[in-house]
Amino acid sequence: MKLIFSIILSVLLVACGQGVEQEAVSENPLDEAKPQSEETENSEEKETAEEASNTEATSATAEIPAASQTSEETSSNANLNELKVHYIDAGQANATLFQYSDQQDSYTILYDTGDWNRNEVVNYLANQNISTIDLIIVSHPDADHIGQLAEIVRTYDTGEVWLSGNESSSETFQNAIEAVIASDADYHEPRTGESFDIGPLKLDVLYPTSISGKTNEESISILFTYGNTKFLFTGDAGKSEELEMIGTRIDIEADILQLGHHGSNTSTDKAFLQAVSPSIAIYSAGLDNSYGHPSQEVVSTVLNEGIELYGTDVNGTIIVTTDGEDYSIATNKDGTISPSSTGSANTFNEDNNLNEENEETTTGVASCININRASIDEVQAIIHIGPERAQDLFDMRPYDSVDGLSRIKGIGPARITDIKNEGIACVGG
Structure with a gap:
């Protein structure tokens, strides 16, 4: 299976590379975002500027990390437009949508794509009047994270797809891979230490350093930075992986943390939580799910650290809006998370083009x-x-x-x- 998958992806990469060569200039937003300072540095490392240009044109797909690595300088926050981060109520699954713009350019990024047997994410994207998606990141191949990828890439012109490289035998995963291969999207497997600029949003890859088949543990973990506001996502990575992230040279402090593994006690080590030091924590879980997510142990740990806690099972879809300095939170439903109150946030409804999701669950019940x-x-x-x-x-x-x-x-x-x-x-x- 792994050999076949590797061959298929190799064909995909070759095909993408040929497409870039024919067009001469890549339309990939990650390539467009490459800072001028790095272009100059790369040119000096080549014998001539012409050779550097030709090399970049023929290998843009294979060398995505180098071609789009961020500069050290941060643009002025005063020039930043509004960023909206939608923590979509996807039941016992995960999906987060980033929407922002820079001058005449608009950007859309999706981190995880919901569950295989539901359609909340597909419907939510349709309600946002999205026509293209610049980047889709699937943290790992489990069906509650890669679930609606196939339909999404078939519906929207997608610039690039990131997967961890780990595989699954599920039909959902196989269908997703086939859809990515059939699309015009570029493909990449990000690793610790890589850094990207997509317009004014910076992405730092925290994990994995390598893969060994541990799908949950080796989830793609990303720190998103918009001005001075930071968002951290770790998929279903566990406590030991969180501690490894602390051990990197990357500053993992963030304003808003999505709790790992739907708030399970397999994640959110106290040392990790303190290192991230978020003001807000958000988890994605289904109402009355059979897994017991979020863990009451995790809820207590988060609240005892003085962190505000929101969850899609209680609050529905959660939207964070920021200008790079200040941020605000709006929720689809007003509610509190035990064992203590988090207070209430602003609520929104269908008038804001945000639908209150059906809370139907498909958990095991007494009849089956x-x-x-x-x-x-x-x-x-x-x-x-x-x-x-x-x-x-x-x-x-x-x-x-x-x-x-x-x-x-x-x-x-x-x-x-x-x-x-x-x-x-x-x-x-």
């Missing part, structure tokens, strides 16, 4: 065990599903039907029949 949503412990109540197969079941999500369990080693037609006859396994709940 949803094999796409239930925990590892819960699925072991299904006949023939022990601890090892439960982990395989979890890793191979999502499933279109109970018959999909036949992909698990040791689950053949006879056992599928047993599972169906038992009547407690389902995909809809």
Whole structure:
């Protein structure tokens, strides 16, 4: 699988490179954002300016980090237009939309794309009158983060897609990869220490340094800087990875932190939280989800640090607006998060072109065990599903039907029949 995927991506990169060469000048916003100071430095390293230009034109895709690495100088905040960061209510999934402009140029960035069996993110993008997306970052290949990527890249002209390089056997992941390959989007696998300017927004890659197949732990983690306002995203990275981020030379302090892994206690180490020192923490989780997200331990840790806490399960879609200096927060719903109150933020409604999402959930209930949503412990109540197969079941999500369990080693037609006859396994709940 990995060999086939690598070959496919190699073909994609070659194709993208040829497209750049034919056009002579890349339309990739990351390439356009390259600072003048670096262009001069790179030119001096080549024998002639003409050679440097030709090299850049034929290898823009393969050398994205060098071609778009940021300068050390920060533009004046006085010239910054408004940036809106939409933490979309995507149920038990994740998706965040960045929208901003610089003079005549508008920019759109999407970090994660929601769940495979829902459509909140696709609908939300449509409500924002988006025509193009400059960059889509998928933190890792789990179906609740890469879920709607295929439909999004088929709908919108996309400049570039970033993936960690880790793979999944799920149909959702395979469909997403096929859609990216079929699109005109460039492709990149970012690594720790890379830095990019996309217009006035700076992106510093904090993680991963390399990959080893640990999909959650090796989530793409990014520090977004807009003037003096900073946003940090870590996907589903765990506590040990958070501590590794502290160990880099990159300043990880941020104003607004999205809590890792939907607020699970596998993330948000106290030392990491103190190093980031956010004023605001936001998590994305589904209402009454079967995972118990957010963890009450994490909620208590955040609130005890004096950090304001918001969650999509309580507040719906959350929008942060900033001019690079000050920021404000508006929520789709007013509510507080236990064990103590965070106060209330401004609320918005459909008049602001922001829809209150349907809070329907597909978690396991008494009538069935949803094999796409239930925990590892819960699925072991299904006949023939022990601890090892439960982990395989979890890793191979999502499933279109109970018959999909036949992909698990040791689950053949006879056992599928047993599972169906038992009547407690389902995909809809």
